[in-house]
Amino acid sequence: xxxxxxxxxxxxxxxxxxxxxxxxxxxxxxxxxxxxxxxxxxxxxxxxxxxxxxxxxxxxxxxxxxxxxxxxxxxxxxxxxxxxxxxxxxxxxxxxxxxxxxxxxxxxxxxxxxxxxxxxxxxxxxxxxxxxxxxxxxxxxxxxxxxxxxxxxxxxxxxxxxxxxxxxxxxxxxxxxxxxxxxxxxxxxxxxxxxxxxxxxxxxxxxxxxxxxxxxxxxxxxxxxxxxxxxxxxxxxxxxxxxxxxxxxxxxxxxxxxxxxxxxxxxxxxxxxxxxxxxxxxxxxxxxxxxxxxxxxxxxxxxxxx
Amino acid sequence: xxxxxxxxxxxxxxxxxxxxxxxxxxxxxxxxxxxxxxxxxxxxxxxxxxxxxxxxxxxxxxxxxxxxxxxxxxxxxxxxxxxxxxxxxxxxxxxxxxxxxxxxxxxxxxxxxxxxxxxxxxxxxxxxxxxxxxxxxxxxxxxxxxxxxxxxxxxxxxxxxxxxxxxxxxxxxxxxxxxxxxxxxxxxxxxxxxxxxxxxxxxxxxxxxxxxxxxxxxxxxxxxxx
Numbered sequence: 252x253x254x255x256x257x258x259x260x261x262x263x264x265x266x267x268x269x270x271x272x273x274x275x276x277x278x279x280x281x282x283x284x285x286x287x288x289x290x291x292x293x294x295x296x297x298x299x300x301x302x303x304x305x306x307x308x309x310x311x312x313x314x315x316x317x318x319x320x321x322x323x324x325x326x327x328x329x330x331x332x333x334x335x336x337x338x339x340x341x342x343x344x345x346x347x348x349x350x351x352x353x354x355x356x357x358x359x360x361x362x363x364x365x366x367x368x369x370x371x372x373x374x375x376x377x378x379x380x381x382x383x384x385x386x387x388x389x390x391x392x393x394x395x396x397x398x399x400x401x402x403x404x405x406x407x408x409x410x411x412x413x414x415x416x417x418x419x420x421x422x423x424x425x426x427x428x429x430x431x432x433x434x435x436x437x438x439x440x441x442x443x444x445x446x447x448x449x450x451x452x453x454x455x456x457x458x459x460x461x462x463x464x465x466x467x468x469x470x471x472x473x474x475x476x477x478x479x480x481x482x483x484x485x486x487x488x489x490x491x492x493x494x495x496x497x498x499x500x501x502x503x504x505x506x507x508x509x510x511x512x513x514x515x516x517x518x519x520x521x522x523x524x525x526x527x528x529x530x531x532x533x534x535x536x537x538x539x540x541x542x543x544x545x546x547x548x549x550x551x552x553x554x555x556x557x
Numbered sequence: 558x559x560x561x562x563x564x565x566x567x568x569x570x571x572x573x574x575x576x577x578x579x580x581x582x583x584x585x586x587x588x589x590x591x592x593x594x595x596x597x598x599x600x601x602x603x604x605x606x607x608x609x610x611x612x613x614x615x616x617x618x619x620x621x622x623x624x625x626x627x628x629x630x631x632x633x634x635x636x637x638x639x640x641x642x643x644x645x646x647x648x649x650x651x652x653x654x655x656x657x658x659x660x661x662x663x664x665x666x667x668x669x670x671x672x673x674x675x676x677x678x679x680x681x682x683x684x685x686x687x688x689x690x691x692x693x694x695x696x697x698x699x700x701x702x703x704x705x706x707x708x709x710x711x712x713x714x715x716x717x718x719x720x721x722x723x724x725x726x727x728x729x730x731x732x733x734x735x736x737x738x739x740x741x742x743x744x745x746x747x748x749x750x751x752x753x754x755x756x757x758x759x760x761x762x763x764x765x766x767x768x769x770x771x772x773x774x775x776x777x778x779x780x781x782x783x
Contacts, residue, residue, distance in 0.1 A: 435700075466711075
């Protein structure tokens, strides 16, 4: 194909797009919705995954030790846990450390503690366990609650945080499922709409297509403008969708940040900025794929007859 | 230049359109194909421009058997032919100039060549003044001349015309024939399907008659026979 040929194909594709008017608008509109849902799904998925990771790293166990626990046994217990898979670190916090920490937490605490005698420390020594893998939580709890360690372990503190974690995992799974379903539905809808748009274009130009072939146009010369038209719906849809996403992140994330402290405005904006080309590239690519595949199918049926 | 050997054409619904057609056409000939409607004239032309393939037999044009030509080569073959269709097949929404230029565009000719060739051809068919006019504003004879101009856009060795004088009054029809004769004189083989008795008699060129799917008559410098 010569350069002149390519130029004419682009020109024809643009002209078809323009002449289709409302049809083109509908095709672009549905493409925007599809890509928007897809992007939202991807962004939300990444966001939730990040949050899960962050919360998982915050999930830890606090094993309260009895006051009279011998240091030797405590050390042995600490080593056992440390060797477990999925454990990031185990730190021993003495009664005094706990006391000081509590005191320094706030002025009010200082006031309360100042009224107690130094020997009246009501707090306890503990082992603070940090986990790499939140799924290993149950196993560590089982070890700590084993009869073997009854003499030194008072109680294991974890349950409350686990609830948050479980809710979050459920939420993630829900987002994944809902996002995937919506994406599939809308990809199907855009396929159908673009397929029909291209079919109508071909139908309204069937005479021209027939004449083109009779005066010596190759099949590709006939086909490519339609493919290009399909791709054009994808490209324009992707650009509009990207603008919407960028604007909504810009305006919505500060509002969201008030309620959801995990995502701050700067973080998600930075996140988008860093991946600007990746996101728009992916959107355009998806748009082009949807557009060209549906027009390929639309053309295939029609070109045989000419 | 063109040779049909033992060509049969049976359509899918069982209609036998052509039966054992043998035909030889030399270069620079002017041929009238005559015969009643439904005799097979149009089928003959459709076979020649590779719009249909014969059921049996060979059609050799310029040394190539187009009966067995792969699909992808057909466009290039068609660029060597000029075809004037019975129903013109002009683009209604573009001008006379663009209609002719279109045929050159689709075969990838350069813009400067198109700008050079199209006015020349329009001049040849006597439409130099009507370049920017749309087909619906033209008279029947003028539309036919645009169709001829477009057929000439590739500067073909063979010009095929299916009923070029179909709905025209005698004077206009003769004007069209004059153009075809001029094109023939410039070195192009002209094959014209017609059932206009007057014109055939006046032309005194080679006449091939098709009846019931077979060639019934083929003679040089002849008149209308059926």
